[in-house]
Amino acid sequence: xxxxxxxxxxxxxxxxxxxxxxxxxxxxxxxxxxxxxxxxxxxxxxxxxxxxxxxxxxxxxxxxxxxxxxxxxxxxxxxxxxxxxxxxxxxxxxxxxxxxxxxxxxxxxxxxxxxxxxxxxxxxxxxxxxxxxxxxxxxxxxxxxxxxxxxxxxxxxxxxxxxxxxxxxxxxxxxxxxxxxxxxxxxxxxxxxxxxxxxxxxxxxxxxxxxxxxxxxxxxxxxxxxxxxxxxxxxxxxxxxxxxxxxxxxxxxxxxxxxxxxxxxxxxxxxxxxxxxxxxxxxxxxxxxxxxxxxxxxxxxxxxxxxxxxxxxxxxxxxxxxxxxxxxxxxxxxxxxxxxxxxxxxxxxxxxxx
Amino acid sequence: xxxxxxxxxxxxxxxxxxxxxxxxxxxxxxxxxxxxxxxxxxxxxxxxxxxxxxxxxxxxxxxxxxxxxxxxxxxxxxxxxxxxxxxxxxxxxxxxxxxxxxxxxxxxxxxxxxxxxxxxxxxxxxxxxxxxxxxxxxxxxxxxxxxxxxxxxxxxxxxxxxxxxxxxxxxxxxxxxxxxxxxxxxxxxxxxxxxxxxxxxxxxxxxxxxxxxxxxxxxxxxxxxxxxxxxxxxxxxxxxxxxxxxxxxxxxxxxxxxxxxxxxxxxxxxxxxxxxxxxxxxxxxxxxxxxxxxxxxxxxxxxxxxxxxxxxxxxxxx
Numbered sequence: 086x087x088x089x090x091x092x093x094x095x096x097x098x099x100x101x102x103x104x105x106x107x108x109x110x111x112x113x114x115x116x117x118x119x120x121x122x123x124x125x126x127x128x129x130x131x132x133x134x135x136x137x138x139x140x141x142x143x144x145x146x147x148x149x150x151x152x153x154x155x156x157x158x159x160x161x162x163x164x165x166x167x168x169x170x171x172x173x174x175x176x177x178x179x180x181x182x183x184x185x186x187x188x189x190x191x192x193x194x195x196x197x198x199x200x201x202x203x204x205x206x207x208x209x210x211x212x213x214x215x216x217x218x219x220x221x222x223x224x225x226x227x228x229x230x231x232x233x234x235x236x237x238x239x240x241x242x243x244x245x246x247x248x249x250x251x252x253x254x255x256x257x258x259x260x261x262x263x264x265x266x267x268x269x270x271x272x273x274x275x276x277x278x279x280x281x282x283x284x285x286x287x288x289x290x291x292x293x294x295x296x297x298x299x300x301x302x303x304x305x306x307x308x309x310x311x312x313x314x315x316x317x318x319x320x321x322x323x324x325x326x327x328x329x330x331x332x333x334x335x336x337x338x339x340x341x342x343x344x345x346x347x348x349x350x351x352x353x354x355x356x357x358x359x360x361x362x363x364x365x366x367x368x369x370x371x372x373x374x375x376x377x378x379x380x381x382x383x384x385x386x387x388x389x390x391x392x393x394x395x396x397x398x399x400x401x402x403x404x405x406x407x408x409x410x411x412x413x414x415x416x417x418x419x420x421x422x423x424x425x426x427x428x429x430x431x432x433x434x435x436x437x438x439x
Numbered sequence: 440x441x442x443x444x445x446x447x448x449x450x451x452x453x454x455x456x457x458x459x460x461x462x463x464x465x466x467x468x469x470x471x472x473x474x475x476x477x478x479x480x481x482x483x484x485x486x487x488x489x490x491x492x493x494x495x496x497x498x499x500x501x502x503x504x505x506x507x508x509x510x511x512x513x514x515x516x517x518x519x520x521x522x523x524x525x526x527x528x529x530x531x532x533x534x535x536x537x538x539x540x541x542x543x544x545x546x547x548x549x550x551x552x553x554x555x556x557x558x559x560x561x562x563x564x565x566x567x568x569x570x571x572x573x574x575x576x577x578x579x580x581x582x583x584x585x586x587x588x589x590x591x592x593x594x595x596x597x598x599x600x601x602x603x604x605x606x607x608x609x610x611x612x613x614x615x616x617x618x619x620x621x622x623x624x625x626x627x628x629x630x631x632x633x634x635x636x637x638x639x640x641x642x643x644x645x646x647x648x649x650x651x652x653x654x655x656x657x658x659x660x661x662x663x664x665x666x667x668x669x670x671x672x673x674x675x676x677x678x679x680x681x682x683x684x685x686x687x688x689x690x691x692x693x694x695x696x697x698x699x700x701x702x703x704x705x706x707x708x709x710x711x712x713x714x715x716x717x718x719x720x721x722x723x724x725x726x727x728x729x730x731x732x733x734x735x736x737x738x739x740x741x742x743x744x745x746x747x748x749x750x751x752x753x754x755x756x757x
Contacts, residue, residue, distance in 0.1 A: 144655055168664075177661030184659075189652035192671050194678075194749055203670075204660045239750045255660060 090117035091158075091263055091295045092141070092180075098153035099133075099140050106367045110136040110149070112319040115395065118263065123289050123296040125306040125327070127342075128316035129363055137316070138267040138299045142176050143168075158263075178208040181256035185268040187249035191240035197224075197251050198236030201258055208259045223254040227284060246277035253284065260292065267299045282309050303346055307331060315339045318364050318374040320392060325401035335403040337381040373406065384412040445746065449739050457731060461513065464727040465506050468720050474498070475522050475718035496522070509724065518728075519721035523714065528725040531710070536692075536729065538608065539699070539706035541618075543691045545626040550633035551684070557634075558641025558680075559673070565646065573638055580635030589628040589701040596624060606703040625702045629695060633687055640683045644676040651675075678749050685741030689734040 099111040110133045118124050128134045139145050141156055143163065156163035163175065176182075184190045192200060201220035205211065211219065217236070224232035227250040240248060249269060256264060266285060270278035286309045289296050300306060306313050306327065313330045315323040315338065323336040334340045341359045361378040364370050370377055376387045386393070386406050396408035406412040476492035477484065493499055497508070512519055518528035561573040597605040603623045611618040648654065649672055657667045696708035707726065714722035746752040 139655075142659055144658055172658070172661045172663060175661070176659055182656070182659040184652055184656060186652060190656045192653045192657065192675065193751060194674055195671070203662065203666070207661055207663070207666075241751050252656070255656075 089120075091120045092118040092297075093157040094118075094137075094141075094154065095157065096154040097137075097140065097151070097156065097164075099136055099145065099149060100152040101136075101146075101149045103148060108366045109152070109369075110319055110366060111140060113392070114154070114316075114319075114321045116314055116321055116324055118295055118297060119312075120262075120295055121289065121293065122311040123285070123298060123309055125310035125313040126297065126299045126316060127301060127303060127306055127313060130301060131363055131366075132316045133319040134299045134301075134316050135267055138182070138265050138297065141265055141297075142180055142182055143171060144182070177204055177256070177261070178259050179261055180263045180265065181259075181261040183249075183252050183256050183264065183266045183269045186272045187245055187252050188272065190252045191248065193240055196237050196239055197243070197255075201236075201251075201255055204255055205258050219258065223258040224251070226257065227251075227254040228280075229254070245273055246280060249273060249277075249281055250284065253281075253288075257288065257292075257294070260294075262293060263295045263297065264288065265297045265299070268301070269298070270300075270302075270305065278305075285309060303342065315342070318369060319366060320374060320404060322375065322405065323401060323403045325403075329399070329401055335398050335401045335408070336375075336405050337379045337407070338375045341378075341380070373404075381407060383407050383415070384409075386412045442743070442746070446739075446743065449742070453732075453735050453739075456735060457728070460731040461510060461724075461728055462506070464724055464731075465509065466502065468723050469502055469505075471715075471718070473718050475720060478716075478718045479522060509721070513728070518725035521714075521719055521722045523717040523719045524722065528721045531722065532707070532725050532729050535705060535707045535710045536733075538704060539692050539695060539708065541611065542622060542625055542629065542695060542699075542704065542706060543688065545622055546629040546633055546691060547684070547688055549626055550630045550637060553630070554634045554636075554638035555641055555680075558638040559645055561638070561642040562645035562649065562676075563668070570642075573642070577635040577639050580631045580633075583631065585628050585632065585697050586701060588631055589624070589698055592624050592627055593701070606701070608702075608704045621702075621704075625695075625698050625704060628698050628701075629691065633691070636687060637680060637684055640680050641676070644679045645672060648672045648676040674748060678745055681745055681748070682741055685737055688741075689737040692733055693730050 094114055094116050097111055097114045098109060101108045101110055112133075114137060116124075126134045126137060136145070136149065139149075140151060141163065143151070145151075151164045154164065158175070159179065163171065166175070191197065198217065198220055201223060202213070202216040205216040205219050206213075209216075209219075220236060221232045224235065229235060229247060229250055235243075240251070243251060249272075253269075264285075269285070270281050273281060282305060285296055285298065288294055289309075298305070298310060310327050312324065312326050314321050315330070315336060317338050323330075323334070323339050325335060325339075329335070330339060331343070334343055338359075344357045345359055347356055359378055364374055364377070372386060372388045372390050373379070373393055376382055379387070382388065384390075384406050386409075390406075390412075393404045393406050393409065395402045395404055397403075398408055408416060410416050474489065474493060475496065475498070476489045479492065480488060497505060500508075509519060516529065518532070520526070521528050521531055524531050557569075557573045557576070561570040564570055593605055596602050604621050607621055609617040609621050654667060654672060657671055662670075693708050693711065695706060696712055698704070699706040699709040700712070707730070711723065711726045713719075714726060742752075
């Protein structure tokens with residue numbers, strides 16, 4: 086694993102503008118995606134995880150806009166790149182994306198062969214014949230039986246699972262170094278889900294491709310992810326290795342989230358749920374955005390201060406005042422060198438270094 | 440299903456359709472009160488003279504007998520003799536049909552050249568001046584009746600400016616330039632209405648398509664904006680527009696009555712109107728049958744084009 090991260094989000098902020106309001110759907114998200122890892126992003130619906138996924142390739146809806154921060158990839162800031170440059174050199178070539186519903190991801194009036202070869206010929210300087218051969222290879226790679234015969238079929242002639250394989254084949258046809266998968270298994274049967282997850286794992290292991298997997302399913306995360314980011318109300322509240330998330334979660338929200346997974350072997354009378362609902366992002370709560378639902382409020386700052394900065398705990402980064410010695414008298418530092426300055430300042434120094 | 444099987448199936452379906460239309464129109468026409476004999480002879484005609492004429496025309500036979508007579512004629516290509524125009528119905532209809540067809544084709548051509556680009560532009564620049572402009576053109580088009588806009592165009596372009604003749608018709612084989620000059624104002628009048636429908640359809644269909652997930656996926660693949668818009672979005676959003684254009688194409692042929700009347704064009708709509716007023720049974724029956732055939736053929740063509748563009752259609756039919 087090289088030390089240089091493959092993709093680095095720094096203090097990213099995305100705002101949607103509607104007629105009456107402005108909603109900051111992604112707020113101050115900083116994270117590094119390493120080479121060769123599968124990075125999971127989990128959170129409830131509406132927490133901004135899909136927005137985060139769409140932001141990386143700048144595929145936001147018309148009313149969404151990056152209002153701050155950087156998307157560092159290969160020495161460039163994707164947030165600043167021209168639309169044309171982004172299409173020519175990054176989208177589909179370096180970074181690819183797979184969406185939730187394979188039934189709507191493909192153009193219904195073109196054959197999958199046409200949709201594959203147009204992608205290949207867009208990015209690679211190859212003849213029609215070569216593009217077709219590559220297309221067959223791509224379909225073969227994702228496990229579509231007799232790929233050469235299926236090239237001239239239309240999307241509706243495939244089953245849901247096969248369609249998602251086709252989508253993945255298109256996404257991978259130019260050997261990208263990063264694949265962003267936005268809930269790629271949500272629309273599929275459970276048995277098919279497992280196959281698609283195996284495929285993603287396989288891709289990650291056999292190619293030099295990092296995967297960012299957006300999901301609301303903690304089971305999916307446990308199965309294939311190396312590290313996990315937990316999002317809540319537009320904030321990335323915790324980033325931890327997958328083992329830490331399941332055995333020793335740092336953020337109270339992560340802890341509550343895990344408790345709310347129904348356990349099949351231990352039938353309880355009632356399902357544990359997190360009380361309340363996610364905040365309205367048009368007027369987010371002061372302090373930590375989770376404090377109205379949090380069972381571990383430890384200081385006044387939780388309720389009235391700023392959103393907590395990033396604290397480093399072992400291999401985890403977590404945004405919670407529990408880990409601030411100044412705010413939480415019961416806190417005992419578990420590791421050294423965690424004492425950063427405020428989150429914002431650390432962002433600036435990081436940027437300065439580059 | 441292969442496309443020719445689809446075609447054969449659709450053509451075979453035409454047979455019962457047209458048979459039904461022939462029965463329907465025959466009896467409907469004969470149920471209309473009033474006699475062709477009275478229409479021919481005028482109100483002062485004597486009872487005997489009327490009875491004589493009705494006997495000559497075979498109107499005293501029972502209706503089913505008359506129908507069978509007429510229908511066997513139709514099968515052999517003989518639509519009967521017109522009462523009011525002196526001549527076989529088939530040749531009258533063919534002449535009128537081509538006059539109307541020219542008007543409809545010209546209207547379609549002009550209106551598509553305007554409505555499709557305008558609809559696309561309105562969709563791409565939603566809520567911009569061009570969108571508002573196209574919307575006002577559309578609303579004006581559908582809300583101003585042709586009898587008004589037609590007269591206004593005559594006043595401005597024919598009477599005042601003198602660019603085009605006021606009314607009348609010249610056969611294209613005689614003088615194509617004069618023909619087109621005569622056709623200009625009627626075409627313009629009809630275009631105003633036709634543009635609105637196709638343009639609004641194009642706009643909403645394009646907007647809907649641009650919101651589809653596959654458009655986002657195409658962008659994520661790194662496709663150029665031009666390919667996304669004109670390679671994919673346009674093809675998908677054009678499909679419902681073709682259906683609408685097909686319907687317009689079908690109904691404009693008979694729907695141009697008012698325009699043909701204003702500009703004194705001897706087209707099909709105007710002829711049918713005269714035939715109805717004259718109780719010219721054979722001509723009305725023939726014309727309605729012709730319109731039914733025309734409508735069916737246009738519909739068939741539309742469906743064929745749509746199924747070529749959208750591969751899912753033929754699957755659904757099986």
